Amino acid sequence: MNKQRVLELLDTYGADPLAWPAEERMAATELLEQSDELKAAQHTAQELDVYLNLEAQHSAFSQQQADLLSQRTIRAVNSAYKDKLSILARLSKYMTLPRYALAFSALLSIFFVMNLMNLPQNHVQYSQSEFDDWMLTQLTGDALNEDNQTSLDFIDLVELENDTDS
């Protein structure tokens, strides 16, 4: 703390030490009491303070006006809050029917999922050679059947001839 800083405090915050920053107040007051120059500066600052204090006491509005506006503001917030609540209440009233529908659809979904889980799982593993055979059967199945039929016919004919010979 030095004289310059005390002059700055007087210039910035006025003559009343209570208006000065708390952390500087004590040191500044001690210095002020020791210096006539600083006391004179304090006196100059005091003149403006008198007018500023008068201005600070002056209120453009009365407490009654402030109270009325406070009540209006509180009412505005309360009614907005009630409106919000009533909207929710109305919504919940209309939500009764969908609530049952939602419950029913939830039950249906559970039933459907459980049925899906119970479906037979035909996941048989085939080796590559088995798959090739199957493919071959698919591609040539009819032809083979015809051959088989032909070969059976031929066997039957040979047996018939043998029977006739004997």
Add this chain to the structure above:
Amino acid sequence: MQDNNKINNRDAQLLAGIARQSHDDFAEFVSQYMLSIMNFVHRFFSSKSQAEDIAQDVFLKVWQNAKHWKHNEAGSARAWLYRIAYNRCIDLLRQNKPQTDDTDNLSTDITPEKILLNDSKHKQLSAAIASLPERQRTALSLCTFQGLSNKDAAKTLAISVDALESLLSRARRQLRKKLTLETENEMNGGRVINE
């Protein structure tokens, strides 16, 4: 100092309550600060009705945004409240010129106190304060008339404490200069009339 701490703690509790949508806490907070905010706003707008509308708007914003208030970032609850009010005033000043109601200047209830306050020196001071640059006027208003600490006032204006002190000292110097000049003019005027 302890009283200030008590007030700050109570304000913080009230804001926390408002954040939880407590109507009682909101009512207490509004009742406590409505007059101060009305007067603070009136420094920006000469129209009383406009000042009332803005003050109401400020508290509605408090109700809506209390949950966003964080002590470390925004300073005390008072600093945050005044910051909302200050921002609202600046926004409106940028949007449009302030209204002036002639009816506002008509005094309906003349009391001895008002007569005292409306003396020439007070008028001079009011005019001198009104003629200050906006930032200087706001800094002076926050620290001198609203009683905010320098830290809270700096938070309200979103500036450093050093910058706030600079604004305050310039404001006070200008006021001293204007009041001295006007007093001298009055005295000179008085002499002319006497002669």
